[in-house]
Amino acid sequence: MGTVFCRQYQLMMKAAMGAMRWRIPDITQGPGKVTEAAGILKNAGKSNPLIVTGKHINADGLLDEMTAEMERQGLDYIKFMGKADPDDKTVSEGVTAYLKNGCDSLLAFGGGSHMDCAKAVGAVLARPGKSISELQGLMKVRKEIPFLLAVPTTAGTGSETTIAAVITDSGTGKKAPVNDMALMPDHVILDPCLTLSLSPEITAQTGMDALCHAIEAYINHTYNSKLENRLCKDAISYIDSNLLRVYENGSDVEGRQAMQRAAFSAGRALTRGCVGYAHAIGHGVGSLYGMGHGMAVGIILPHVLEGYGPKVYDRLAELADVCGIQGRSNAKKAKNFIGRIRELKTLTGIPEKLPHIKDEDTLTITDRAMEEAHPLYPVPEIWNRRKFKEIIMAMSE
Numbered sequence: 001m002g003t004v005f006c007r008q009y010q011l012m013m014k015a016a017m018g019a020m021r022w023r024i025p026d027i028t029q030g031p032g033k034v035t036e037a038a039g040i041l042k043n044a045g046k047s048n049p050l051i052v053t054g055k056h057i058n059a060d061g062l063l064d065e066m067t068a069e070m071e072r073q074g075l076d077y078i079k080f081m082g083k084a085d086p087d088d089k090t091v092s093e094g095v096t097a098y099l100k101n102g103c104d105s106l107l108a109f110g111g112g113s114h115m116d117c118a119k120a121v122g123a124v125l126a127r128p129g130k131s132i133s134e135l136q137g138l139m140k141v142r143k144e145i146p147f148l149l150a151v152p153t154t155a156g157t158g159s160e161t162t163i164a165a166v167i168t169d170s171g172t173g174k175k176a177p178v179n180d181m182a183l184m185p186d187h188v189i190l191d192p193c194l195t196l197s198l199s200p201e202i203t204a205q206t207g208m209d210a211l212c213h214a215i216e217a218y219i220n221h222t223y224n225s226k227l228e229n230r231l232c233k234d235a236i237s238y239i240d241s242n243l244l245r246v247y248e249n250g251s252d253v254e255g256r257q258a259m260q261r262a263a264f265s266a267g268r269a270l271t272r273g274c275v276g277y278a279h280a281i282g283h284g285v286g287s288l289y290g291m292g293h294g295m296a297v298g299i300i301l302p303h304v305l306e307g308y309g310p311k312v313y314d315r316l317a318e319l320a321d322v323c324g325i326q327g328r329s330n331a332k333k334a335k336n337f338i339g340r341i342r343e344l345k346t347l348t349g350i351p352e353k354l355p356h357i358k359d360e361d362t363l364t365i366t367d368r369a370m371e372e373a374h375p376l377y378p379v380p381e382i383w384n385r386r387k388f389k390e391i392i393m394a395m396s397e
């Protein structure tokens with residue numbers, strides 16, 4: 001797709017987004033607040049949630065305080081163990097569990113994959129005549145899903161406040177999102193105690209994912225309102241001040257809370273602003289080489305920002321100001337801001353470059369990135385295949 005077509009499409013999307021009613025989920029936050037899930041559900045008139053979570057989360061006992069309080073208050077609940085990479089079959093199983101047990105609400109408890117699974121279950125419940133493949137794309141649900149309470153146990157994906165659910169096709173292995181305003185959770189609990197057991201490696205990778213969300217949404221800016229721009233800056237400030245802090249001391253509750261808030265703010269910002277080429281390339285790299293998403297986008301982000309060149313200097317200079325980064329010009333501030341990202345990567349164990357990427361894979365990654373990004377993502381500069389290959393080769397060892 002050419003630059004002119006992409007920009008025209010984005011102008012139409014900007015007008016459409018301006019006419020939409022945007023909201024933010026209600027938030028309950030603080031240490032120990034996970035026990036308030038029962039009260040939140042009761043206040044919403046719900047008594048039998050399907051808890052979409054994972055086997056390791058259940059085995060680690062993270063659910064215990066919450067479910068004990070539900071039992072004390074007389075709520076029934078059903079646990080559904082989703083997969084780390086939810087596919088259409090898993091979603092169908094979740095729908096069956098919801099209907100079989102007469103559930104009246106959804107509670108997503110875990111990382112981004114569990115959030116996505118719960119959202120997709122809700123989408124199919126709202127449109128029972130449609131398969132997940134038929135709902136993937138933009139605004140194809142268009143009906144209210146069951147009440148959804150999201151409880152993240154990581155601080156990175158921001159899925160607890162986005163309108164997207166990425167689901168894998170079990171036949172082809174291809175991932176694609178369901179994007180619809182109906183998928184945004186109704187209420188979110190940000191309890192930092194649920195993230196205290198995260199390893200330094202996962203802490204770093206999820207934090208870099210949130211940072212990439214905020215930066216890409218901010219430099220896109222075409223679709224943003226003042227709210228999204230503010231949320232991006234808030235997220236970047238939180239991460240700049242707290243990621244290294246919690247990487248070095250995982251028991252820092254205050255720092256963990258700040259990182260959860262960063263992920264939430266960045267997630268809500270990208271919901272309207274969209275991500276960019278770092279994510280589009282990262283998805284291809286992750287699927288081909290089995291690399292974790294946070295690790296992939298953490299490596300890729302500074303290379304992509306440098307690839308944009310002067311197109312992003314002014315916007316990155318504004319983010320440099322948020323972090324107190326100095327420079328004699330916007331160009332210098334922008335370069336120093338990219339330098340800060342590289343420094344943070346080094347200090348948290350994220351490599352500078354990707355493993356060697358095969359020539360044939362470069363084409364695959366490029367095609368997938370262009371398919372994902374064009375025409376929707378309002379990136380600062382529209383890249384052609386030659387530019388993608390240049391950037392991918394530069395970031396590969």
